[in-house]
Amino acid sequence: MNINPIPFKSGFISLVGRPNVGKSTLLNLLMDQKIAAVSPRPQTTRRKQLGILSNDSYQIIFMDTPGIHQPHHKLGEYMNEVATATLKDADVILWIVDAAQAPNEEDKLVAARMATVKELPPVILILNKEDQVKEAERPARQSEYLALLPAAKPMWISALRPGCKTLVLDDLLAHLPDGVPFYDPEQITDLYERDIAADLIREAALIHLRDEIPHAIAVRVDDFIEQSESNAHITATILVERESHKGIVIGKGGEMIKKIGSLARQEIEKMSGRKVFLELRVKEKKNWRNDPESLRLLGYEMEKEN
Template sequence: MTTDTTETTRAGFVALIGAPNAGKSTLLNQLVGQKVAIVTHKAQTTRARIRGITMEGNSQIVFVDTPGIFTPKRRLDRAMVAAAWGGAEEADATALIVDAKRTSPEHEGFQAILASLQDAKMPLVLVLNKVDEAPKERLMQLAAVANEAVPFAHTFMISALSGSGVDDLRTCLAEMMPEGPYLYPEDQVADLSQRVLAAEITREKLFLRLHEELPYATTVETEAWEPRKDGSVKISQVIYVERDGQKGIVLGKGGATVKDIGEAARKDIEEALGIRAHLFLFVKVRENWADDPERYRMMGLDYPGRA
């Protein structure tokens, strides 16, 4: 998109925060106009801060999709929650995303997040998501309770999945950005390397294919990225698990499960990155990878000390 250079340009960061499964990643993809964050039906899928970038008029908005805010139990949980609040503190505006379908006004997690935002310094926007699946009375109650507790500048009711109301939200946030030069090239849609995005897409397929707690015990790293003469790319990734028994589940009988995961990931990688890909997946055991500082660095998380 080209812009009128005679007009004042704006650029800034908007943090998307909320409880797990509120729809932050789905909303980010809608706001940007393409897939830059993984989306599953499981909570706590997003582990690090992912930046999606969009142009709205003469404003460049850098959306920061943060991990869900919840009560942390493990070291990785603490790092994820710290990343979420850190993203909010560093932003020019923060949008609180609320799952209006499943959240009641008296919900403990909802109340806790509102309490944490009462002394916030940046402008705040309330976004009630999944409004097409929530009764109107609850929407009115959620909006009233939230605005009584926190001075939200604006309240929006949207469906991140269908896109309803998202354009108005984007326009409003664009106007809230501070004046200044653009932070990224105008055609860039994510501050995420191809290797990391490819690993994130494979991790999404793990969450969708595996059950119960096993997806949370896995991580994916892109070990090799080799362009070929025909323009395609050979991508080698390692799926790390914590125990030998988990390796067999990820592989599946005769390698069927990991093959299905790889095929689904390859298709999405090709679509997201606009390349032809040859994806090779390997499953390895790395005990206590969730306590390895190097893994946190690769996810863009600070390594927390013990509780």
């Protein structure tokens, strides 16, 4: 018997948009902690990641997704598919755009994908990075984006500004149906600590490496040994597509790999609350972005629907 007079709300929220608009930054803001990798480079997120926000009156399950883009290999196709699949599972869609820029072909691609969804859930157009748009330019920019999907309801935010969290949450709660929790309230994400660690190592590589190389790398965690509550030993391999990339990732006298390792270690320590010893290796895996077996082993494979 439910003796609680306040109805409990629960539901799934999809965070979609083109790459680099701030989807994962917004997820981290809404969760009040960093669970997703973020970088100034597009295509940082490569798979779906849940952020589960629970309290006594609601459970909101955010689905962070890879940026929808024009794919050049099988990995890109997988990323688009994963992102699109969340649209039909959502109670509300947060369509995130970079309001500092006019809509481009990729934004049009996102809008077109939403338009094909039967019984599209309510869409909130999150005009992010408002800190970079002059007030006078905002109405015109908003109209440009709304023209792509007129049913969307606009909201201006900056995912870097903590005050925006309640703004988004209040709006979402107004849309969420009554329901029961889907996950244990203690659970905050669906990824294992080792998977997040792999993403944080790639995040560090995205931040430190230049040109196309960071997009051509993958990270595999080979060992994640919890030595105690407060200590972990992680061994991971950075996979590169070409032999010539190995030297660049390692750097002169190992300088680059040291920089990547040091930043990654700090981020993993913040995320896990443990002291981390991180050992990195670099290995060539030819053409892995187009190789179904490599993609499967790295976890870039669609879940089977049952």
